[in-house]
Amino acid sequence: MLKRISLSLLTALFIAGTFSLTTQAQDFEGVIHFEIPEMAEQGMGEMPYMVKGNKGRMEINHMGQKNAMLMLPDESKMVMIIEKMQGYIEMDTNKETSKSDLEETPDTEMTNTGQTKTIAGRTCEVWRMESEDGTFETCMANGMGTFMMPQNKMQKNQAPEWAKTFAEKGAMPLEIVEIQNGSKSIKMKATKIEEKSLSDDLFKIPEGYRDMSGMMRGMQNRN
Template sequence: MKKLLLTLLAGFFVAVSFSTPIQAQNFEGVIYFEMADLAKQGMGEIPYMVKGNKGRMEINHMGQKNAMLMLPDESKMVMIIEQMKGYMEMDLNDTSNKNAEMDKTSEIDMTNTGETKTIAGKTCAVWRMESEDGTFETCMAKGLGTFMMPQNQMQKQQAPAWAQKFAEEGSMPLEIIEIKNGKRTTQMKATKIEEKSLSDDLFKVPEGYRDMSGMMKGMQNR
């Protein structure tokens, strides 16, 4: 069970690297997302917490609660594994595990459609994005923090170009639709936004948790 949990977390969640400084944000609160890929794994609504430049994503899979902290000012990401009272820390400036494929960032063609939508009570601008990753339509909002897109580190994949664009511009995607063969599939959508004060403790490793970072490195090198 522990091995399954570690593989699940490592496979799904590594934040996009912070090659560009992320702007300070005034928004503080929680944005709830529905994500198609995670829903297939039995995960429901995902709360994404924002405080300043910090982010926290909570994951509930089969009753097991865990969290991922994105700490760009410290150039690191931390996975907190509640079941095992441990954590895994990753240096986002460490290129030792990256290969040539990961270092390539695909070109992206972004077009502002001029349309707007209201999603979860917030107005966002609709952009169309085309790159090697495919064709997407996204509704981007300013003033809600920066979304740091999870990626699959176990498969050594770079984050999608559009996800990197969000991080660079300090934008929050409230909806992402993939367009393929004329079919539109919603990959991610905000369902609720709560503006409220968050404790600093939410963005720290709980006291007494043990460092399990060595296990992550072992799985990555397999």
């Protein structure tokens, strides 16, 4: 069971970490439904990503087990909600990051292709990004927030320029495509966008849920 929790947590962190956080409030409030082929292969359905002000919530359904990740920049934390165990894991985003971790961030060359697309009814700009990790095209929409991962000041200063640019613009990736040997494969794509009012409760730890943060730290220390 702990292995399944760890897998879901790492999956959420991987997705959320794609773009840096912008803490400015956004005009958009609602739900962006993302389709991620690699997650579908693991038995996960679409991933709803919710935006309200500068808060974010992503939900992951893995083989009927539901988890959610809350991004709460005003509180400098992320929270993983584990519904089946009625518990949560809290991560302090002000925790220092080692210098060696920061130096591992690859340099990225970012180019605006001048092209636009309409995805899930929204217009977005196509940018090409090239780094040691590969070549990607991402279609970015303004005014919808950004795919958030709260980071401390040290991390923000070391973020690649493309991440800083999108964070400042408050841009949301509606499609990410990997390019290999001239072939393109979709890594993530918005399939539906719902602009609507969301309850504040969606961005809070449910009442009565127990703190499992110590358990996760113990697992990390053993690895």
